[in-house]
Amino acid sequence: MSHSAVPAATCPFTGASTPTETAAAAGEAAAAAATTFDAGIEAPVADWVTIPDLHENPFPIYQRMREESPVHWVPAVNRYMVTSYAACHEIEQDEARFSANEHNSLMKRSMGHSMLRKDNPEHQVDRDAYGSTLRPGTIKKHWNAIFEANNEKYLSELLAKGPGADFVWDYAAPYTGENLRLIMGFHNATQQDMQRWSQTLIDGTGNYADDPEVWAKAKASSDEVDAAIDEMLPHLAKNPDQSLLSGLASMPIPLEAIRANLKMTIGGGLNEPRDVLATTVWALLNNPEQLAAVKADPKLHAVAFEESVRWVAPIGMYPRETTTDLVLGGVRLPKGARLGVVLGAANRDPEVFEDPETFNIFRPKKPHLGFGGGVHFCAGTWIARAQVAQIAMPSVFEKLPNLRLDPSAETVDAGWVFRGMTKMPVLWG
């Protein structure tokens, strides 16, 4: 791959033209721990990056970007993309300089202003309102049994469909959708509703092309969710249970925040566990010796799950905005710069992970950034670990002996802001 030719281009944000500095210079500047704005270099412009290429397979693109500089201006995405582990980690740990409260946020437009786009102290008020519903104690006491029953049901449905059924759409999606429906307390909706809401709201969040049809669908789902919430809140206030909606029914949280937070949770609570489940099983099916090890030692399900989140982070990028002029990884960023924190790239940084492009459950354990970090650390982390690694995976490999990808059909992995399997027909028996 050639790294040399960076065509002349202008950063639409700063108006500066492409710097002549080489990757080495960027590295040196970073090494000098430049802290003053003038000490940094202008961000290299990655005008060779396109959204269709990212969607198909972002990893070779990230490899090239990381080698050139930890931070690029990417015209196609209209933001700076941060691809090194160190720079992404620095952002996560410093919400004073890197705000989650982005201007002109697509997520705010699609879902409302949720805690994911708030900084502290506002963020913490919303987050605390979720109480103990998603915490390990409640999972153990309450949710695990429910996840087990749901797994039973949807795995049986997959079996009933017969070989050639799709692992994602005939099992992982309805299973995680039904789990989320109950966690959230949407007793007036179906798992199919959850899937539709999740996908259309997420599509709005990623609607960089400003497609009016995408906005129309997101709006329709948003209205449906509002109506479902309005109906459930008074009911759950009288008949409380362990769900998020039930906890919120007795909280002095404005309805607008409840709505936005729940839509964010619908977006983040279904597609991500669904995608981790399918990606992990896909990776194990492609690595028979690792699969054999997992089958022989049930403790390795959890290890495979974490390695999968590292290898293909289901949320590959999230936004931040600089609150001041600063230097990140040796690159100057003006106040108000829109950043993409590319976890999908950070998790494959060779500075941190040996042979990072390979799925390897035996690699030395190191913290990955797949769940984010700092105050926005994924609130659903333990729910995902429980429903995927503890309940679904062991049961999938036990109940579907000789599970394998269908060689006569295509298997597709796709996406970059969100990445997962979009087609995964399987055989067993």
Place this chain on the structure above:
Amino acid sequence: MPTITFTQPTGEATEVTVEEGTSLMRAAVTNGIEGIVGECGGQAMCATCHVFVRPEFAGQLPEVSDDEDEMLDCTTAERTDSSRLGCQIKMSGELGNIVVDVPSDQV
């Protein structure tokens, strides 16, 4: 100002001096102490700031809250009677010169 001594499984010890009110996790992360991650930024949500507190200091620590207790069941290195979450220990004058052991596994 109080000090914290972090002892690694290798026996290597590092003493850091901290401002009153700083958590043990934050002190470790700012000083680049190996083996303390602090992924969730101190919300008792990730269990990657697990430490073993030497018994002579245990009595001076605040009680383990319910949130801390359930998270201590999720640590990578096995929980013992001296397990605590570093983010839930705020340094104060009374703690003086606390000594903690860093577990060999944190993720």
